[in-house]
Amino acid sequence: MEDVDAQRLAPLPDSDVAIVGGGWAGMAAALELAQAGHRVQVFEAGPVLGGRARRVALTHADMAGPLDNGQHLLLGAYRHTLALMRRAGIDPERALVRLPLQLCYPDGWNLCAPRLPAPWHLLGLALRAQGPTLAERLGLARQLLPLRRASNKHQGQPHDTVSQWLDAWPAEAAGPGQGEDSLWRRLWEPLCVAAMNTPANEADAAVFRRVLADALFGQDGDSDMLIPARDLSALFPEAAAEVVRRAGGAVSTGSAVRGFAASADGWSIDTARGRHRSRALVVATAPQQAARLLAATGLAGTQAAAAMLADWRYAPIVTVHVNVGGLRLPRPFLALSTGDDLGQFVFDRAALAQIAPGCDNVWSVVISAADDAVTLAQDELARRVRDQLARQLRTCVPDAGTLRADRGHFVVAEKRATFRCVPGLPRPHNNIGVAGLALAGDYTAGPYPATIEAAMRSGSAAARLLTDAAPARGRHS
Numbered sequence: 311m312e313d314v315d316a317q318r319l320a321p322l323p324d325s326d327v328a329i330v331g332g333g334w335a336g337m338a339a340a341l342e343l344a345q346a347g348h349r350v351q352v353f354e355a356g357p358v359l360g361g362r363a364r365r366v367a368l369t370h371a372d373m374a375g376p377l378d379n380g381q382h383l384l385l386g387a388y389r390h391t392l393a394l395m396r397r398a399g400i401d402p403e404r405a406l407v408r409l410p411l412q413l414c415y416p417d418g419w420n421l422c423a424p425r426l427p428a429p430w431h432l433l434g435l436a437l438r439a440q441g442p443t444l445a446e447r448l449g450l451a452r453q454l455l456p457l458r459r460a461s462n463k464h465q466g467q468p469h470d471t472v473s474q475w476l477d478a479w480p481a482e483a484a485g486p487g488q489g490e491d492s493l494w495r496r497l498w499e500p501l502c503v504a505a506m507n508t509p510a511n512e513a514d515a516a517v518f519r520r521v522l523a524d525a526l527f528g529q530d531g532d533s534d535m536l537i538p539a540r541d542l543s544a545l546f547p548e549a550a551a552e553v554v555r556r557a558g559g560a561v562s563t564g565s566a567v568r569g570f571a572a573s574a575d576g577w578s579i580d581t582a583r584g585r586h587r588s589r590a591l592v593v594a595t596a597p598q599q600a601a602r603l604l605a606a607t608g609l610a611g612t613q614a615a616a617a618m619l620a621d622w623r624y625a626p627i628v629t630v631h632v633n634v635g636g637l638r639l640p641r642p643f644l645a646l647s648t649g650d651d652l653g654q655f656v657f658d659r660a661a662l663a664q665i666a667p668g669c670d671n672v673w674s675v676v677i678s679a680a681d682d683a684v685t686l687a688q689d690e691l692a693r694r695v696r697d698q699l700a701r702q703l704r705t706c707v708p709d710a711g712t713l714r715a716d717r718g719h720f721v722v723a724e725k726r727a728t729f730r731c732v733p734g735l736p737r738p739h740n741n742i743g744v745a746g747l748a749l750a751g752d753y754t755a756g757p758y759p760a761t762i763e764a765a766m767r768s769g770s771a772a773a774r775l776l777t778d779a780a781p782a783r784g785r786h787s
């Protein structure tokens with residue numbers, strides 16, 4: 311009898327599941343849990359949802375439209391991301407600009423896949439390519455086709471880097487060190503850095519091969535490139551938050567979690583706004599933040615994951631948004647030659663429906679694996695990028711010389727944009743063996759490097775772990 315009274319008098323937890331972090335992984339978990347009937351509370355330390363893929367400014371003195379922390383590019387193969395966007399009420403076909411697989415440079419060197427089913431689109435890409443020699447084009451098709459078959463010898467060694475893997479190819483298909491116009495400089499290096507944010511001489515070839523195989527040999531449209539046509543917070547995290555609120559949950563921004571501890575009925579969470587109690591917990595922060603939070607619990611079960619993450623190394627990404635007046639790129643985005651220059655890709659925000667008619671256009675220049683760029687002062691960085699654009703675009707953009715004049719710029723340097731995806735890096739699982747706790751984030755064990763798709767898959771897996779352990783009350787009796 312006493313026990314029953316004690317149960318009745320015990321205060322109810324404030325939520326079924328608390329989620330630390332309102333990035334894409336945290337909001338994927340929140341959406342899944344809310345739609346499965348759980349009462350969810352999301353704590354996000356920052357002022358907006360989205361984490362490393364977020365809006366940083368709604369308005370800016372020198373630039374039109376909302377600005378993101380970094381230009382993102384998704385792939386048609388990101389099926390899980392697209393499915394969760396739909397479940398949050400976002401139509402990916404309207405919210406993203408869909409382009410065929412392409413890598414086009416201002417000087418006319420280009421690879422662009424026709425819209426044909428795999429593997430014919432690759433054959434078409436090789437045949438239509440402008441710039442690479444015929445031998446290079448045929449060599450490329452010959453090397454890519456075997457990626458379809460997982461057991462093929464061309465799959466390389468388990469722990470090789472992308473450079474080592476490509477070094478083993480015939481020279482015409484990879485050609486490291488063949489100069490400015492080689493496939494190495496124009497295709498492989500930029501593709502690896504863009505996909506993995508890790509230079510080819512450090513990047514895990516097995517992960518790179520998996521990204522290539524999924525994009526190139528999946529279903530029709532998997533190799534398409536999808537570019538956001540609205541700001542990154544609106545693209546999914548804020549829409550997911552609406553679903554959570556409608557289901558009776560709560561999403562709080564500006565609410566940092568200081569720490570958490572196991573309690574009799576779940577977890578006690580110490581936040582900037584007071585103590586919160588939940589039955590289960592998803593830690594959906596970036597890896598370095600998860601390492602700190604997990605180490606601080608004092609629980610034996612969380613220490614192994616904290617130790618695994620403690621020594622990880624990270625790579626920066628710098629985005630330079632430049633006011634370009636009335637200029638337009640000939641395509642929504644172009645690859646840029648690097649050499650002594652910094653910018654790797656330039657995106658035309660007017661082509662991506664992010665600029666209202668009559669406003670100055672903005673180009674967003676991306677510098678991944680930006681260990682050098684991140685050390686420069688922002689004004690110097692913007693000056694060097696404007697100079698690069700003026701030189702490299704002079705043949706395809708009338709008045710490109712005017713880019714040297716500073717009409718305004720906005721630089722976002724994400725110093726720890728992603729973990730360095732090096733060979734053999736052990737990644738923690740969603741389940742670290744602590745009951746009622748799951749990890750979510752782009753860094754947990756999975757086939758992809760740190761990407762939106764990795765984050766979304768991980769968020770869903772974390773939610774599944776908790777719902778399998780504790781079905782929602784009221785829905786499953």
Ligand SMILES: Cc1cc2nc3c(=O)[nH]c(=O)nc-3n(C[C@H](O)[C@H](O)[C@H](O)COP(=O)(O)OP(=O)(O)OC[C@H]3O[C@@H](n4cnc5c(N)ncnc54)[C@H](O)[C@@H]3O)c2cc1C
Nearest residue numbers: 331333334335355361362380382383567727751752761762
């Ligand atoms: C500039 C840039 C460009 C990129 N480009 C691409 C791209 O083109 N394509 C692609 O697929 N991926 C890209 N990525 C990677 C992609 O953005 C990330 O993989 C993804 O956003 C990670 O999501 P996440 O939810 O795992 O982590 P995060 O986004 O880091 O989310 C974690 C959240 O937890 C919050 N948090 C941390 N500590 C606490 C705390 N104590 N209490 C409460 N909240 C806390 C943080 O504020 C953050 O919002 C890019 C990343 C950057 C930075």
